[in-house]
Amino acid sequence: MLGCVIHGQDDLRVEEVPVPSPGPGQALVAVRYGGVCGSDLHYWRHGGVGDFRLREPMLLGHEVVGTVVSYGAGASGPAVGSAVAVHPASPCGVCPECVEGRRNVCRDTRYLGSAARFPHVQGGFAAQVVVPADQLRSLPAGLQLRRAALAEPLSVALHAVRRAGDVRGRHVLVTGAGPIGCLVVAAAKAAGAAQVTVTDLLPAALRYASAAGADTVVRADDPDDAGWPVQADVAVEASGVAAGLDACLRRVRRGGVVVQLGMLPSGPSPFAGNLVVSREIELRGAFRFDGEFDEALELLASEPAFDELVSAVLPVEEAESAFALAADRSRSCKVLLDFGVLGTP
Template sequence: MMTDNLGLVAHAKDDVRVDALPEPAPGADEAVVEIAYGGICGSDLHYWLHGAAGQSILREPMLLGHEIVGTVLTAAADGTGPAAGARVAVHPATPIDDGSTPFPADRPNLSPAGTYLGSAARMPHTAGAFARRVALPARMLRAIPDGLDLRLAALAEPAAVAWHGVGQAGDVAGRRVLVIGTGPIGALAIAVARHHGAAEVVATDLHEHPRALAERLGARALDATDADAIAGVHADVVIESSGTVPGLAAAISGARRGGTVVMLGLQRAGDIAVPMASAITRELTLVGSFRFNDEIDDVLGALADGSLDAAAVISHELPIEDGLEALAVARDASVSSKVLLTFAATTDTGAVR
């Protein structure tokens, strides 16, 4: 190869390095993919800052990254999946049934032993894909529609999380939607709610930058500290995407009587204080949302035809060589939204530079 196979590897808390990695050695059902863009997720930041993402504790060095797009260099030897030269997005989940814990067959995201790229939930850890070249199961690869550039397609995985979350509320067409927290997932939830025909979208955040982004995406923005304004929204549907205890309390206060609150942001482990009396006496429906199933296919189609207007969510692009700087930028929600790593190994058509 003309370039070193650089990757962003978490070794321990406060110890993430840009390492030169071995070239991928694919199994029969794996394709070698040349990564073009990778979006930094909150879980990547948690592994860097805390050495853990929730209950997933880093116990060995792990390649980060699960929001990736690229071009197939070598197709899977068993003949499955896209051919060499295909531009692909990646569905990073592997559903696994543990044989004893029941879950709905039509909701593989709830499989009890499932794995996810770039996750320390299990040993050995599931390596991510923030590298110039990686081997990935062919079944994870989704063809990117013609006309959709790789940069915008890099939003497919987080937008699928938002699409699944909005879908947990049912049909939002003609309804008022409140989004609590306008980080990247919250911003994408705004875009998805508008795509789905919401009559009005209101969004909150602590910082001016994400509030301005919310307005660019077509929402009315509120300061997250303005409790009276939030309580006065009376939203039919609330998407709690901050993953904070105050955010969940705000979501409950901002819902109308009989409304629905989708808990999309992942709360910290353990017990938290929640105003349940208000949820009970106002007959709110509280529903969880975890990752996604096949919504990534709908997202790719909507990004390609322009009906999902999400390009403004991308705020920064930095090369893999500056991976540590990219993490620092992504950490600062007051200045950034979705930060993309660029791997500079291919053009958008798949030709090697």
């Protein structure tokens, strides 16, 4: 079967990989769609993401949906043939973080398509993958696989908004209108935010943010744009660049909350730390998610507008073109790989 394997920086290959068999407690899933994530792009372009560096070839992909093929011994779950989304994380369950209910920062988690540990955890960009059976989630009624492929990034966005606290009736600033930033807009609106302002350098990205529900969009390189909030209550930094964090710290109100969601480059990052002190701003990190995955599926089922954020679907045979398109934010938002038979719906 075909899989999408990263061998190193700028070395992405679509190649034959072995068909897996489910072991005890595992399920075999026929993958239909896989979303190309920013971390997948980092592995492709830089050979790593943040502090996680490639040390061996790795199947990419952690945003995958498909249908159940079979189960291994002692495993059960949605019926064979059912449409499912795959929760990509397997926390250890015993570390202090897991015991405290913060499984998303488990120190010994296994996450699909991640080089955080060695040997790496192979990802889901293959025609069939084996995962723990308890990671399968049945799709809510009416939710099709194509839209369900947004469940993982939407979960990230939901967790970031949750880290911000109660946003009901609040003004939320989001810096960065990539796929995650746009989904933060939707998550903030779903959580009751009264106004959401989004900044980005690219007009195309801002159009996607508007489609996601942004009330105001602002060119990040225009400090005189009247759309900038004088004092946002909450800011979510989703661009992963220091300039975005700086904008959040300068635009949030005194005593406000800034959530750093975008993965900054490894090593020291400059930021306006004095503002954190003099304005008593709370700076919080947001990493992945846990139970928000089920919430994301319900939200996707209830809102067809999410379809507008899927800008392209390409067959796995064209993976390199799909990655190049996903990396070009002037032409795309969320790009999906299709692992189904060519020409099928």
